[in-house]
Amino acid sequence: MEPIRQYSAETIAQLEDRWQQYWDHHQTYVAPKTSDKPKYYVLDMFPYPSGAGLHVGHPLGYIASDILARFKRLQGYNVLHPMGFDAFGLPAEQYAIQTGTHPAITTERNIQTFLGQMRRLGLGHDPTTQLRTSDPGFYRWTQWVFLRLFGAWYNQAADRAEPIETLVGHFERQGSAGVDAHADPHDPFTAQEWLAWDEPSRQRLLLHYRLAYLSYDFVNWCPALGTVLANEEVKDGVSERGGHPVERIRMRQWALRITAYAEKLLRGLDTIDWPDSIKEQQRNWIGRSVGARIRFNVQGQPEAVVEVFTTRPDTVFGATFLVLAPEHPLVESLVTAEAALTAQPYIAWASNRTERERSAEKEVSGVFTGSYAVHPFTGAPLPIWVADYVLVGYGTGAIMAVPGHDERDWAFATRFGLPICEVVVGGDLAQGAYSTKEGTLINSDFLDRLAVPEAIARAIGELEARGLGEGRTTYRLRDAVFSRQRYWGEPFPIVYREGLPYGVPDDELPVTLPEVESYQPTGQAESPLAAVTDWVERPDGSVRETNTMPGWAGSSWYFFRYFDTGNDSALAGPERLKYWAPVDFYIGGAEHAVGHLLYARFWTHFLYDLGHVPVAEFARRLVNQGMIQGVSQMVYKERNANVFVSADSLAAGTAYIEIHCDVHLVQGEVLNLEGFRAWRPEYAQAQFVVSADGKFRTRPQVEKMSKSKYNVVNPDTLCDQYGADTFRMYEMFLGPLEASKPWDTQGITGVHGFLRRFWRLFYDEAGQWRVQDAEPTPAMLKQLHQTLKKVADDCERLSFNTAVAQFMITVNELTKLGCQHRAVLEPLVVCLSPFAPHLAEELWRALGHTTSIVHAQYPTVEERYLVEAEFEYPISVNGKVRAKLLLPLDLPAQAVEAQVLALEEVQRWMGGSAPKKVVVVPGRIVNVVV
C-alpha cells in the first residue's frame, strides 16, 4: 500500500475510503463471541430506518459510542459494538398504503442508506451482528418471548413470574385458595370445581393470570392511524407519532401485565447507573402511592359498594361526599330517577370529551347522582357525585372527597355548596384547603389528637379490623396494550379455538407475516391481516390472531440477540449470554425514557425470573446524548414588495415577512446574494437593501432540524469537504455529550486545522517523512504523557470535548517544540485513533506497522514525566486539610517545614501563635499540630 503523504481534500477521501475497505475486508471489528479477555458491551439504541437518512444530529451518539468502543478495545477489552435496525414501524407501512410498495422493500432500501452513511463515518460496528427486527429469524424469538409471557403468571408470594403450570398445579390441589398472584379478580373456586370444569372454562380463568392476556378495557384508539396505542405512545391526548387525536374507547386487546413488575422496576432503578432524569421519569410514570382502599355502602342499594382509594385515610372523618368518574361502572345504577334528568346529559357529555379537553378545562364541573353513601365510621349520609376531575383509570375511579384538606375537593365543594369539615390542625381553612402532614387530628373520633402518620396507621388498622377497607399501594402504571391493527409488525403466535386464545407450539415459530393485497386497515379496529383468509383460517378449524405487535416488541429484548444472531435454538446461547450480558454502556435519546427503556427493563426482569437471561437489568450504564438543534437563517422581505432587507437594517414601521433561507447560503450571518437569487426563481429579480458595510445579514434562530426549515446539515457533505475524522472530532468538540446544542458549521475549520497540523508532525509540507528515532526532550515527554492521561480520563467520563481540546493543545505544543520523535508521535497516534481512526491507521502504517491500529494497546502513562517542577503540599491543621503550598519538588522535608513555619497565614489560623509541630509525611501532606 503506497503511503499517502499529503493531507488535503483529495487525499483525505482516498485515505478514508482505503481504510474503510481495509476494515471491511479484514473483518476488523468482528468481536470473538467468547473469549478469556474481559468483555465490554457498547450499545447504541438501534435506529428506525426512516427515509430521510441521517442529519448531523443523528451520529452524535454513534460517534461517542464508537470512540468509547475503540478506546476500550485499546485498553484490552473484548469489545462488542453492534448495530441493528428497528425495522418494523408505521412510516414504512403508510408509505406502502400510498404507493403499494412492500414495507420490506422500503425498509431495506433505507437500511442500506443508513449503513452507507455509517460506514462513511468510520463507525466500527461488528458486521456480523446486523439484525433487523423484521427478519423472521429475529421475530421468531420476539414471538417466543411473547409465548413465555402468555404462559406465565406472577406469583407474588415468590415475587417472581412462574410458568402457568405451577398455577394449574395449585388449582388442581387447592383451588384458588392460597394463591397470591398479581391477577384480575375472580370468584374463588375449589380444586373439585377446577377439575370439573371443561377446558374453555379453565382457559378463560387462566387469562386472569397470564402476563400476556386479552383484556376488554378502555384503550387509546387513534382513528387517523387506525390502531390502538399504549399510554407511552400518547402525549397530551394526541399520538406521539403524527400528533393525531386519540379517543378512549373500550376494545378487546392484548395487554402485558407490566403492573406486576411495578415494584421491581422501581427497585431496580437503584441498582443501575442511569441519568437521574430518566430514573425520575420512570418513577413518576410508575407513580407509586401508598394509602388505603375504603368501601362505602350505598343507602338503599345493598348490592352497591363504592370502593375508593386515598393516600390520606386519616382524613376519613373529613369526607363529606363521594365522587365517581363519569365512566365508573356503578354510575348508571347510582343515578336516581329524580336526578337522571340533569345527571344523564352531564355524564354523557363528560364521557365523550377527549383527555385533552378534560385536562385543558379549568372550570369545576359535576353532577349529583341522587344517591347517598354511608360513612363507614359515623354512618352519616354522604352524597355521591359524578365529576370528570376523577379519572376512571387511576385507583378505583372513585374518591372520598375531603374538601378541608384537598384543593380539588375544596374547589368542588365550594362550587356546589357542599360541607367542608376540618379534621387536621395545621392551616387556615378560610384560605382554602391545606393538605399538611404535620398537624394533628380533630373532629375524628378515635383519631383525635393523633399526629398524621400515626393517624394513617390507626385508620388503616381500624378499617381492616372492621372489614371496611385495607391498606393498599396503588400505581399509576397501567398494563401495556400490546396489539396493533397494522400489517408491518410481528404476527402474534396465537390461534383461537372457540373464541379462546392458545399459543402455537414453539416448533411452529416463526409465524411469518403473509403477503397482503392491500396494506389499508380493513375497517374499524381490524388489521389488514384479517383479509388473508387462507392464512387466518387453519385446517384444524382454529383461526389466527390478526393483530400485530407494537413497535416496541422487538426493541424490548434485541440487545441480547447481538451475542448470537444466528442461533435458531434459543434467543442466544446461555454461555454467550453469561459472558456478554449486561450492556456496559447504552446510549440513545432521552425521548425513550418511559417507552422503550421501561419495556426493555420489564422484559429483561421477566426473562430473568424464568431463567432465560442471567441479568435482571439489561443496561448497567445509560447515557442520553443531547439533541443537535438546527440553526435556521431568517431573511426579511417587505410584505408588499419583492424587496429583502438586511436583518440589522429593518425599519420600524414596515411590515416584513420572515422567510427561512437555506443555511448553506449563509456564512457567519452574511447571505450569499448570488446563491440566494439562484435558489428560487421568484427571488432572481428581487431587490436587496444591504447594511452599511455592504453585507446582507440574516438572523439566526435555533429550532429543530427539519427539511421545511432549510436548516438540515447533512454529514455526507461535511465528510466530503473535510473528511470523516474531522467530522467525528468536531461533533465531539461541540460540547458535552449530554447537552443539547445548536449546530454550527463554521467551527469545523478549527478541528480540521488541528488534524492537518497533526499530520504535519509526520510529514513536512513537501510530503517528506520527518519522524526520527532520536531521544525526545523531557518537555515533549511531559506533553505526551499529560495527553495520554487526560484523554484516558476524559474517555472514561465521556468528556470527549475536553479530550479533543487536549489533542489541540498537544499538537500546538509539540509543533512549537519541533517534535519529530517517534517515541512521542507513535503513542500519540494510538491515543488519537478512537477519534480519528482513518488518519491514525494511515500514520500507523507509515510508522511501519503491518496490523490495524484498532488492535494496538493504549500506551502506558508514565507518571514520572508528569510531575511538576513544583509541587502542591497540602497543609492540614489537626488533620483537616486547610491549605496547599506550592513548593519546589525536591525540597527536603526540613525546608518544607521551615516554609510552613514561615507562612504567616498558618500563624493567623493558629491565632497568632506559631505551630507546635510540623510533620512532613512521605505522602507529602504537611501536618500542623497546634
Next chain:
RNA sequence: GCGGACGUGGCGUAAUUGGUAGCCGCGCCAGACUUAGGAUCUGGUCCUGAAAGGGGUGGGGGUUCGAGUCCCUUCGUCCGCACCA
C-alpha cells in the same frame, strides 16, 4: 402547581471537584505571504487603567485563610410530569 437540570467573554465551552477564572475552538483585530481568497502562517483578544494595580462567573447574603464550585435567598432559562385522590 410538583419534580429535575442549569446560569461563566461577542459565541460554543474549560477549570485538577474548595486553591492563579476564562483552557481549546469559532468570531473579531493586527501583521506576513500573495495570481486579493470563504486559502495558509504569526501575534493579539474579559472589563478598567499609561502603568502598577483594581474589578469580574445572573442578583443579594452566608460558610471559609480562600467560593464559578458548598449553604440560604431571589431572578431567569431549559426539560419532564401534571386534575394521580
